[in-house]
Amino acid sequence: MQRTKAYxxxxxxxxxxxLVEKTNDFLYGxxxxxxxxxxxxxxxxxxKEQAELAHLHLLPKAHKPNTSLRPIMAGMKSPTxxxxxxLDNLLRSIFDRLAIDTTVLNGVELLKKIERWSANNxxxxxxxxxxxxxxxxxxxxxxxxxxxxxxxIEASGQKQIDGVKKEIIPALTRFVITNNYFYFDGIYYKQxxxxxxxxxxxxxxxxxxxxxxxxxxxxxxxxxxxxxxxYIDDLFIMSNIHADVLKGLVRFWNRLDxxxxxxxxxxASAKYLDVKLENRGGQLVSDVFHNPSHEPYFLPFSSIHxxxxxxxxxxxxxxxxxxxxxxxxxxxxxxxxxxxELLLNKYPMDFILKQIERVFQTFQCEIPTKGNFSNxxxxxxxxxxxxxxxxx
Numbered sequence: 001m002q003r004t005k006a007y008x009x010x011x012x013x014x015x016x017x018x019l020v021e022k023t024n025d026f027l028y029g030x031x032x033x034x035x036x037x038x039x040x041x042x043x044x045x046x047x048k049e050q051a052e053l054a055h056l057h058l059l060p061k062a063h064k065p066n067t068s069l070r071p072i073m074a075g076m077k078s079p080t081x082x083x084x085x086x087l088d089n090l091l092r093s094i095f096d097r098l099a100i101d102t103t104v105l106n107g108v109e110l111l112k113k114i115e116r117w118s119a120n121n122x123x124x125x126x127x128x129x130x131x132x133x134x135x136x137x138x139x140x141x142x143x144x145x146x147x148x149x150x151x152x153i154e155a156s157g158q159k160q161i162d163g164v165k166k167e168i169i170p171a172l173t174r175f176v177i178t179n180n181y182f183y184f185d186g187i188y189y190k191q192x193x194x195x196x197x198x199x200x201x202x203x204x205x206x207x208x209x210x211x212x213x214x215x216x217x218x219x220x221x222x223x224x225x226x227x228x229x230x231y232i233d234d235l236f237i238m239s240n241i242h243a244d245v246l247k248g249l250v251r252f253w254n255r256l257d258x259x260x261x262x263x264x265x266x267x268a269s270a271k272y273l274d275v276k277l278e279n280r281g282g283q284l285v286s287d288v289f290h291n292p293s294h295e296p297y298f299l300p301f302s303s304i305h306x307x308x309x310x311x312x313x314x315x316x317x318x319x320x321x322x323x324x325x326x327x328x329x330x331x332x333x334x335x336x337x338x339x340x341e342l343l344l345n346k347y348p349m350d351f352i353l354k355q356i357e358r359v360f361q362t363f364q365c366e367i368p369t370k371g372n373f374s375n376x377x378x379x380x381x382x383x384x385x386x387x388x389x390x391x392x
Contacts, residue, residue: 006138006193015181015188016053016079020046023079026175035168044082052077054196056184071138073182073198080176081199087172088200090164091149094156095207102211102218104229107275108323110236111286112381114277117227117238124282127246128270129237131253133210134261136233137202138194140209141259145195146174148208176201206232213257220249235262236272243267275324286326288334296341301348314342314355315362322359322380328373 023046031041054075075081096103104110118126133139140148150170159166180191180199195202214230217237221228226239239246243266250264269278276289298313299305317338325331335356342352360367360376363383368376 006191008190008192010181010188010190012186013188014053014183015190016051017048019053019179019181020048020051020079022179023083023175027083030168030172036164040086040162040164044086046079046082050077051079053188054078054180054182054198056182056189071197073180073196075180075182075196075198078180078199080179083172084176084199084201087169087176088204090161090169091152091204091208094152094158094161095204095211098152098155099207099211102214102228102230103207104231104236104273107273107320108381110229110273110275111323113229114227114238114286115284115381118284121225121227121238121240122279122282122284123240124279125242126238126240126268126279126282127243127266128268128277128279129235129239129246129250129264129266130270130272131235131237131250131262131264133233133235134263135194136206136210136260137197138191139259139261140194140206142174142177142193142195144259145177145205145209146170148212149173149205151212152208173201173205177205203232210260213260216256217253231273234272236270274320284326285330286324287330288321288324290337296344298342298345298347301346301351310347310351311355311358314338314347314352315359318356318359319380322368322377325377328368328370331368331373331377 027036027041027045030036031038036044054073057072057074058069059072060069078084104113147170153161153166153169161169176199177195180196182189182191182196195205210230210233214235217235218228220226221237221239224239224241226237226241229236237246241249246266247264250262250266254260254262268280269276271277271289274289276287278285299310301310303310318335321331321334321338325334339349339352343349357367363376363379365376365379366372
């Protein structure tokens with residue numbers, strides 16, 4: 001909390017009552033001036049008796065060295081939560097459309113794009129680059145976040161969103177991001193830098209801010225026939241530019257924005273999202289990535305949860321292994337890993353094997369062997385599960 005200087009200590013006086021009043025006055029003013037309609041006003045206004053100040057809890061980053069703590073704001077009853085949810089719903093689709101060429105949603109989408117690019121571009125000297133933004137949510141200046149939302153709306157070309165003039169959206173954004181108060185260990189605080197991790201609006205602010213920061217990187221990737229993607233604060237590049245040049249470029253990109261600090265890894269292999277990738281002499285090799293802190297814990301078989309939930313655990317794990325593992329040997333290794341972990345959680349072996357069989361029945365293909373693995377994997381990677389579940 002002290003390192004990022006994102007929080008101002010207020011003392012022991014609870015700001016909840018004044019925040020509720022301030023929020024309702026702000027929303028009433030927008031309604032009276034016809035910037036929002038009555039339905040929107042009724043949806044967003046705060047019920048005093050239901051409002052609570054956000055509480056801070058610290059989530060250990062067990063997958064990172066020295067186990068630092070991530071501050072999470074539990075603010076589901078915060079006075080600004082309705083505005084935050086509403087803005088997130090309005091803006092998310094705009095961002096998704098604008099950033100469709102430079103963002104990935106998951107490891108499957110990443111692998112599809114990597115394999116398409118690699119088919120024509122991968123060579124023995126291709127480098128894999130991963131970059132991480134340090135403390136993204138708490139390093140974005142609050143006014144910078146509002147400006148990013150304003151630029152996002154301008155780039156979309158929309159004059160109104162859900163009947164609200166485009167000029168009003170940044171004002172609502174500013175109100176949410178500058179009125180984040182929380183309680184922690186007997187003291188009240190106000191966040192004065194960045195957005196609250198736990199507020200729906202913060203993700204879209206972070207994504208919008210990074211969208212404009214990353215424009216020079218995306219343009220460079222396009223010019224050099226390199227591959228570039230981002231998932232929130234994690235950036236990924238595959239390029240045939242020499243590794244020494246890439247190191248210099250990362251140093252340059254670190255000067256694009258004083259608030260954005262990138263830590264990088266450049267080499268023939270990379271771990272990105274839950275995928276492990278390697279350029280092995282001009283051949284792309286992929287596998288499931290497990291963090292060093294990974295523990296073999298699943299929902300216990302003895303749990304009272306519905307059986308379909310338990311069935312889906314091995315189903316999804318095997319489906320992921322088929323998609324991520326580029327070789328039969330890697331798949332069998334991951335399959336054994338999955339079975340052992342499920343057995344440790346008291347799943348019967350017969351139950352596990354039935355679910356594994358169900359995976360291949362659902363995808364309407366044979367059980368993989370060394371000879372047919374490559375063809376069966378293409379079915380898993382490029383054929384959507386939704387197309388198959390109508391018969392399931």
